[in-house]
Each structure stands twice: as structure tokens, then as C-alpha cells.
Amino acid sequence: MDMETDLRKYQLSHELRGHEDDARGICVCGNAGIATSSRDKTVRYWVCHPTDKRKYELSKILPGHSSFVGPLAWIPPNEVLSEGAIVSGGMDTMVFVWNLSNGEKVHSLSGHQLQVTGVVLDDEDIVSSSVDCTLRRWRRCKVVESWEAHKSAIQAIIKLPSGELVTGSTDTTLKLWKGRTCLHTFAGHSDTVRGLANMHGLGILSASHDGSIRLWALTGEVLMEMVGHASIVYSVDSHVSGLIVSGGEDCSAKIWKDGVCVQSIEHPGCVWDVKFLENGDIVTACSDGVVRIWTSHQERIADPVDLDSYVSKLSEYKLSRKRVGGLKLEDLPGLDTLQIPGNSDGQTKIIREGDNGVAYAWNLREQKWDKVTFSFILLFFQQIFPCLFYH
Known part of the structure; x- marks a missing residue:
């Protein structure tokens, strides 16, 4: 990503259409594709269009959850899974592993008592978080560890490049974990911590129902607080360029640079999840069921007809909200x-x-x-x- 990218406005690049209800989660699978989850009980896997590099096309539909699907994680290709796999967690308390070469469910991990809110890879293990207040570590499809990590629902989990895990909870705190040992509790948000992300070289980003985003040093110090959303912030992500993106209940994805909101991208619905692609483009999951890619690169901006269509949809939505x-x-x-x-x-x-x-x-x-x-x-x-x- 060149130095000028963060100075240019993001515009619509492409829409991924297919989900029949809210698009809830996004997982960027390296340069191979994008996995998305939905209230329609499916996971969908999208790959780059063979000729138009702006676009993605649907490769696999993965049905199997009995309720809406939320968090996703990607297992890169290995000796057993030649095209890699997707891990998904659902409201149905299940964690599933999907083989991307054939779209089949290869593992069903049962044990959580309530909704699964996060899934991460920790070496060859899967660690899942849940509204039941527990973390579970799965190895070869069996639980090897399970512990109460918070006294209230856990809403998010990430793994840091340094190896520690971080959880965010309805109890308003974040916790830093090395194994089952809590190294630090981060207190400061006044409401549920809903989303987490690693901020390259700096610390941990948290998104909260209190409407703010915070950047924390691993020592617990608040390095930055970003306020601009009008209500709940559901998700946050960062890019190596230093840009941050957040998505929320106020129907916007906001882009931040050095703690300042430099752009707000309006959506025709709540923005449940946001992720950066490696090239600096942004992916958003919206309650209208559409996953959208936004770019600041002129050559990847959508055709004028598609841009006009989006503006019209946005206007209709705003009228309906009145x-x-x-x-x-x-x-x-x-x-x-x-x-x-x-x-x-x-x-x-x-x-x-x-x-x-x-x-x-x-x-x-x-x-x-x-x-x-x-x-x-x-x-x-x-x-x-x-x-x-x-x-």
C-alpha cells in the first residue's frame, strides 16, 4: 500500500450478493478468498474473479448451522486440507470446520452451552469463546481445556502475533491470556467490549457498546480513544499502513488515522463486521445481507452504474428510516x-x-x-x- 492511499477517499469497489439475511462475519483467507457468515445460517466462500480483479465470485455455500452464524477463522492449506478450511461458530452453540476443497463439514465441535462468539487458531488448536463465559481449547476435535474466563458473556477473542490471547466481555473489560493465566485485565470501557483487533506494533484495539474504540498498550495503558460513532461499535480492524476501520449500529464504517475519523462510509443497514484486505481495501458486512468491498485505488472503483445504484439504495434506506x-x-x-x-x-x-x-x-x-x-x-x-x- 503506497503512502498516498490513506489520503484518498474510499469508494465502492464490488458487492458480494448471495446471503439471504444479515451478513454477520468476515474472514480474509490470505489472498485465496473471503469467507462470510450470515443470519441465514450459512457460511459462504468467495474467490477472486478470473478476469476482473475488482470482483469476487461465489465458490462455496456451507450450510449446516441451525441458527445464525457469527465468527469465522481460516486454516491455511496443509497436508490434510489441500485448499485449507474455515472454522465457524454459531448461535446454535456449535463450532464447525469446513473443508474448502469440497465444501464438506469435517468436524463438529460440541460443548459450549450458549452462543459461540469467537474462534481463533492457536498453532494447531482451535480456541473458541462463548456467551457461556468460557473459553474452550480444541485439539484434534476434542476439548483439552475449558475455563471460565469472565464472569459475564465473552463477546470476542483474538490471538496476538506474540502468542497471547485477548478476550472482550460484557463485563466491560478485556483480558490478556497466556494459556489459562490472565496476565492483565484492561478496564476503562463503560459498556460491553464487542470487537477486538491487533494494532500492528502498538497493541490491542477494542470496539465497545459505549460507542468508542480504544487502543491499548499491552501494559494496560490507553494510547488512544476514538469517539465518533453514534451508537454501538460492533467491530474494528487495522492495516499495516496505520489506518483503522470500525463498523457499528449507526449504519456506518468509519476510517481513522492517528485517532481522527477521516471518512465515514454510510451503509443501508447496521455494519456488523469490518476487515482490511492486504492491499488496503476494506470489506464490510451489512444487515441488508450484502458484503461490500471498498477501495481507495482508482483502478478498482466500481463502474458508474453500480455507484449510482448504491447511492439510490442508500437514499431509499434513509427515507425508510424516517x-x-x-x-x-x-x-x-x-x-x-x-x-x-x-x-x-x-x-x-x-x-x-x-x-x-x-x-x-x-x-x-x-x-x-x-x-x-x-x-x-x-x-x-x-x-x-x-x-x-x-x-
């Missing part, structure tokens, strides 16, 4: 309504915050309005507008 069910955003009360006490514990009201409708619940004991989590909001709307949700 109404939530039968509610018009401009008709919702503002923040000042939170000065009026509620009538009963758990009473819910939706207020207008910028371009969003945000739910609050009355906390009778503390006599204050608490902002409600996204999952509660979803449940709230499912109860009021069941026709909007498909099962």
Missing part, C-alpha cells in the same frame, strides 16, 4: 421528556435523538430513565409491530 413502524421520527418527543418521572417500573418510552428513535425504561428504584439495549428495543418493536419481523 418511519419506524407507524411512528414518524419528527412526531417523537425530545430529550426534555426524560425530565418527567415515569409511572411504573419498566415503563418504556421512545424519544428522538438526532435521526434515531431511542427507547428508555423507567428505573423506579433509582428514579431515572435508563437507555434500553438494542435487543430490548427489538423485542419492544416485535411486540408492537409483529408484522415488521419475519421468522
